[in-house]
Amino acid sequence: MCSSLFDDPAAVAETISDEAANSKPADVALLADLASANRILFKQGVVDGFGHVSARHDKHPDRFLLARNMAPGLVTADDIVTFDLDGRALNANGRAVYLERFIHAEIFRARPDVMAVVHSHSVAVVPFSILKGVPFRAVCHMGGFIGICAPIFEIRDIAGDASDLLIRNSELGAGVAKVLGDGNVVLMRGHGSTVVGDRVKQAVFRAVYTENNAKLQAEAMRLGPIEALTAGESETTARVIDTQVDRAWDLWKMQAEGRI
Numbered sequence: 001m002c003s004s005l006f007d008d009p010a011a012v013a014e015t016i017s018d019e020a021a022n023s024k025p026a027d028v029a030l031l032a033d034l035a036s037a038n039r040i041l042f043k044q045g046v047v048d049g050f051g052h053v054s055a056r057h058d059k060h061p062d063r064f065l066l067a068r069n070m071a072p073g074l075v076t077a078d079d080i081v082t083f084d085l086d087g088r089a090l091n092a093n094g095r096a097v098y099l100e101r102f103i104h105a106e107i108f109r110a111r112p113d114v115m116a117v118v119h120s121h122s123v124a125v126v127p128f129s130i131l132k133g134v135p136f137r138a139v140c141h142m143g144g145f146i147g148i149c150a151p152i153f154e155i156r157d158i159a160g161d162a163s164d165l166l167i168r169n170s171e172l173g174a175g176v177a178k179v180l181g182d183g184n185v186v187l188m189r190g191h192g193s194t195v196v197g198d199r200v201k202q203a204v205f206r207a208v209y210t211e212n213n214a215k216l217q218a219e220a221m222r223l224g225p226i227e228a229l230t231a232g233e234s235e236t237t238a239r240v241i242d243t244q245v246d247r248a249w250d251l252w253k254m255q256a257e258g259r260i
């Protein structure tokens with residue numbers, strides 16, 4: 001798998017004593033949803049041993065919640081750490097954290113409307129990050145949120161031509177956020193993609209259907225020229241489908257919990 005080529009080495013957390021973090025803990029339901037999101041994304045094949053999903057802190061908009069450095073499929077609420085927008089862990093208590101937390105930090109800083117972020121190396125999407133002249137775009141109604149062309153972050157523009165392709169600091173994270181702009185999906189050349197949402201469930205839904213859309217687009221392109229959604233169709237389908245997110249979430253959550 002492509003993702004096996006990419007390594008997210010652990011970073012030791014810089015722990016900052018923060019009384020406010022303890023006095024205003026995140027909502028228990030949000031932490032539970034974020035743990036479920038990790039497990040769902042694993043079951044749906046969006047993440048494997050790597051990749052991560054975050055949520056903006058419900059009481060501190062300048063903070064976000066992200067699991068400690070571990071495989072997403074194993075995350076529980078107790079594994080979730082609070083970070084500030086500089087990527088500093090506030091309550092890691094010595095636990096290792098994800099190296100690429102700066103993707104989340106800088107998108108939350110740049111986009112007040114974003115409440116959740118998924119970063120993955122989902123394998124059907126990666127080819128579109130390296131193809132020249134073929135935009136990744138919505139080709140079916142479930143992928144309408146992708147729009148008519150997902151932008152591609154080129155790390156060489158910031159880090160030169162000998163980087164490890166990982167988003168290992170705030171400058172690189174800000175670069176990803178800038179290329180994302182006001183969109184919902186950004187591809188990262190030779191690495192993966194990052195998807196945002198206005199809530200955890202929406203971000204998870206979009207991450208799953210970003211992967212599905214990539215499979216469909218690639219398969220169609222093998223058969224012949226393709227007809228993609230227009231900008232108007234993308235907007236309309238995204239708005240309509242967004243009302244149905246809970247239906248998929250409820251199913252995927254039960255599946256991830258082994259109840260069906």
Ligand code: MN
Nearest residue numbers: 006100120192
């Ligand atoms: Mn990565």
